[in-house]
Amino acid sequence: MADQLLSAVSDYVSIPESYVRPESQRPRLNEVIRGANIPTIDLGSEDELQIIAQVADACRSFGFFQVVNHGVPLESMQKMMAVASEFFRLPPEEKAKHYSDDPAKKMRLSTSFNIKKETVRNWRDYLRLHCYPLEEFVPGWPSNPASFRDVVSTYCREVRRLGFRLLRAISLSLELEEGYMAKVLGEQEQHMAVNYYPKCPEPELTYGLQAHTDPNALTVLLQDPNVAGLQVLKDGKWIAVNPQPDALVINIGDQLQALSNGRYRSVWHRAVVNSERERISVASFLCPSSSVVISPPEKLVGDRARPVYRTYTYDEYYKKFWSRNLDDDHCLKLFEC
Ligand SMILES: COc1cc(/C=C/C(=O)SCCNC(=O)CCNC(=O)[C@H](O)C(C)(C)COP(=O)(O)OP(=O)(O)OC[C@H]2O[C@@H](n3cnc4c(N)ncnc43)[C@H](O)[C@@H]2OP(=O)(O)O)ccc1O
Ligand SMILES: O=C(O)CCC(=O)C(=O)O
Numbered sequence: 001m002a003d004q005l006l007s008a009v010s011d012y013v014s015i016p017e018s019y020v021r022p023e024s025q026r027p028r029l030n031e032v033i034r035g036a037n038i039p040t041i042d043l044g045s046e047d048e049l050q051i052i053a054q055v056a057d058a059c060r061s062f063g064f065f066q067v068v069n070h071g072v073p074l075e076s077m078q079k080m081m082a083v084a085s086e087f088f089r090l091p092p093e094e095k096a097k098h099y100s101d102d103p104a105k106k107m108r109l110s111t112s113f114n115i116k117k118e119t120v121r122n123w124r125d126y127l128r129l130h131c132y133p134l135e136e137f138v139p140g141w142p143s144n145p146a147s148f149r150d151v152v153s154t155y156c157r158e159v160r161r162l163g164f165r166l167l168r169a170i171s172l173s174l175e176l177e178e179g180y181m182a183k184v185l186g187e188q189e190q191h192m193a194v195n196y197y198p199k200c201p202e203p204e205l206t207y208g209l210q211a212h213t214d215p216n217a218l219t220v221l222l223q224d225p226n227v228a229g230l231q232v233l234k235d236g237k238w239i240a241v242n243p244q245p246d247a248l249v250i251n252i253g254d255q256l257q258a259l260s261n262g263r264y265r266s267v268w269h270r271a272v273v274n275s276e277r278e279r280i281s282v283a284s285f286l287c288p289s290s291s292v293v294i295s296p297p298e299k300l301v302g303d304r305a306r307p308v309y310r311t312y313t314y315d316e317y318y319k320k321f322w323s324r325n326l327d328d329d330h331c332l333k334l335f336e337c
């Protein structure tokens, strides 16, 4: 029901019980490392070999990096954030038209993560869109704000181009042919989560989105340049990602961890909230289509007797992924040989 949306209420003075995590699962914000940040890679550099080396290093050590000079125009990023903000400011009755709890829907507005299933809620509303091929999905997207479809489809096209450019760099960084990952991952699906995290009066007690890894291949995250909230797990410690105004955040998803035979890492990350400011982020997920077979190339199996993970289809993987809780053990563990 649409009245479950956090954005249907103008301000909270305390958080309802249904959002309060048990003591042992709280974010412990005072223990988070600030000022360390994830690597930043300048994709505009003329030194391609250096870019590829930096990509290899970031994917191995953090599984996360920010990119600048990435080819997505700043204007397009700003318009995407503006239209997302306008969408969540629409009157509740307008947003209610898009509300659904059914995860199989290809366009829906919902709250938390999966309210039919979870025991504790997240401090988050989200709009989820299937984005590829655009001509199939755009007619089903919201038409209010009036510029929504134009702005979001332009942004989606640009992000897709960036995604394929990154897959090329990732292939080369693993000493594979430049088109290897794009070919193996096939005609990739593209999904978007527009995340809205309202101000939260008790941010120590809850999450925007609890710890998880992304089940897809590669994620491109646009975030509010002025409000931090994304945190990445590194060596057992949570590191706060400081947003850079012109940067996009890239992370390796589970499928690239499997295809690289464990060399590149799909790492745990989470979104926390704060009491001062709302935050918006826009996650674009490049996903293999469901029939794609995931198995690393011979070259990356190397001298080992067998790959780290057994061969599976993406369909098999994401059914398993969704049948668990988001913060259970790493889903790839269930596919180890
Ligand atoms: C953490 O957030 C994410 C998400 C992503 C996503 C990257 C992708 O790769 S998206 C590609 C996967 N496709 C979808 O999510 C489309 C929506 N779901 C479906 O089409 C189907 O549910 C299904 C995934 C194909 C499974 O179908 P079926 O076998 O018929 O079983 P169901 O009864 O539909 O679902 C099983 C179980 O999982 C729950 N669930 C399914 N999808 C989602 C979802 N998108 N979000 C939350 N929960 C989901 C469903 O409710 C069922 O739960 P039960 O307890 O009722 O069994 C990338 C990065 C991210 O951070
Ligand atoms: O909002 C964020 O910073 C993280 C979002 C995220 O990890 C996701 O949507 O998968």
Ligand SMILES: [Fe+2]
Pocket (backbone or CB within 6 Å): 212, 213, 214, 269
């Ligand atoms: Fe994520």
